[in-house]
Amino acid sequence: MRWLALTTSACLSQAAYLSYKHLEQRKITRTRSWFSFVASNSEKKEMVNIQLPLRRIKENDKLELIQYATCPFCNKVRSYLDFYGIPYTLIEVCPAFKPEMKSLTVKKKKVPTVRICEATGTETVLQESSQIISLLHSYQIDSKSSETFSSLAVHFRQITENSDDQIAKYTIKNYGLDNQEKFRKELEWRKWADDKLVHVVAPNIYRNFAESIETFRVITAKGNYGYDAYWAKPLTFMATWFGSTFMCFVIAPRLKKKNKLNENVRQSLYEHVNEWVAEVGEKKFHGGDSPNLADLAVFGVLRCMEDMEAFLDMLEFTEIGPWYGRMSKLCSKNSKQTHFRQTSKQS
Incomplete structure (x- = not known):
């Protein structure tokens, strides 16, 4: 009986290994095709109208993204930072021990976490991907430069206190009345990305x-x-x-x-x-x-x-x-x- 179990385990392991190698070879071929596709599209002179926010993050403000590389929620935040050209330091967390998160002032050591150290010495720690994006965007489109990261953090903490409100974390504080329809459609599909x-x-x-x-x-x-x-x-x-x-x-x-x-x-x-x-x-x-x-x-x-x-x-x-x-x-x-x-x- 023992030999049967050992033989079965060996066969299953070998089958898994061969299947993995097949997938690996297939992936290499298809990945090359994907990068060829991107390269060919990159050569096309498409004009893309990138409407950057009115306000930029100050040069002396330091932003860190603490993440897992393959976490979808971390990738949402990273995509926002990348697209808007916001300078940031990427810190990859070791999932076994999380030493990179020991110095954080928040109770829950989870990703994504964004830590912003302002030139004034104020440190703001943000968590929850959609809320991070909403806060950063609220800051960037603040044309009067009246908001700080810490003031926005207080604002979002207050409006998200009610756990039954599933919309609050998607709100953008400085959207004007003329942007309400844009906001509604944007919110609907941001929420779809999280919920579906x-x-x-x-x-x-x-x-x-x-x-x-x-x-x-x-x-x-x-x-x-x-x-x-x-x-x-x-x-x-x-x-x-x-x-x-x-x-x-x-x-x-x-x-x-x-x-x-x-x-x-x-x-x-x-x-x-x-x-x-x-x-x-x-x-x-x-x-x-x-x-x-x-x-x-x-x-x-x-x-x-x-x-x-x-x-x-x-x-x-x-x-x-x-x-x-x-x-x-x-x-x-x-x-x-x-x-x-x-x-x-x-x-």
């Missing part, structure tokens, strides 16, 4: 065991799993094999059932993506000639899947490619990420 789109991500990237292993290889390659610390390799190994098993066989099925996704979860991903493509229509972006906050929210959620099989399937079997390519080009071009701060080396 994000929930199809995990069941798709952990769809089966081979894909789950591939996903964790991407996560550990992009994330902070100790870098060159002595415990980095054991942590990476455990995250890849135990994490992929747990996510594939426990979490993904629960999320699939909870969010009432199709039996074939890829189909749910395609349906949601096609819903967004239909909303954008013939325009370059949801915001018209320039991306709005809805564009950045949807792009951020989908961006977290880059280099994964689900992402390549999405590009192949939906019409999202042209819009996604434009968004990727703009965010990469405008990004002012100052440097990638690695802190776990010394841990």
Whole structure:
């Protein structure tokens, strides 16, 4: 009986490995096609009207984004910062110990977290992706320069105290009356990205065991799993094999059932993506000639899947490619990420 169990385990492991290698080779080929597509689109002289906010963040104000590289909510915030060319320091958190978050003054050590150190010495710590984006945008379009990060943080803390109000975190304080229709549509699709789109991500990237292993290889390659610390390799190994098993066989099925996704979860991903493509229509972006906050929210959620099989399937079997390519080009071009701060080396 023991030999049967060992033989079965060996066969399953070998099957998973071969399936993973097949996916890996297929991914390499398709990734090359994707980058070729982006490059060819980049060569086209398209005029994109980027309507930058009226107010820029002060040069002496320091902004840090504390994140997990493959977190969809972190990618939403990063997409906003990149598109608007806001200088920031990116701090990748080690999920096992979170030493990068020990100095934070907030109780909950969660990502994304944005820490803003103003030249006056005031420190503001922000959490919850949609609220972070709303606060930053409220600051940037404040043409009278009457708001500070700390005053806006107080404002958003007050209006979001009622947990039943699901709209407050999407409000932009300095939108004028002439922008109300724009705000309504923008809010509707920002909320859709949080309530609908994000929930199809995990069941798709952990769809089966081979894909789950591939996903964790991407996560550990992009994330902070100790870098060159002595415990980095054991942590990476455990995250890849135990994490992929747990996510594939426990979490993904629960999320699939909870969010009432199709039996074939890829189909749910395609349906949601096609819903967004239909909303954008013939325009370059949801915001018209320039991306709005809805564009950045949807792009951020989908961006977290880059280099994964689900992402390549999405590009192949939906019409999202042209819009996604434009968004990727703009965010990469405008990004002012100052440097990638690695802190776990010394841990």
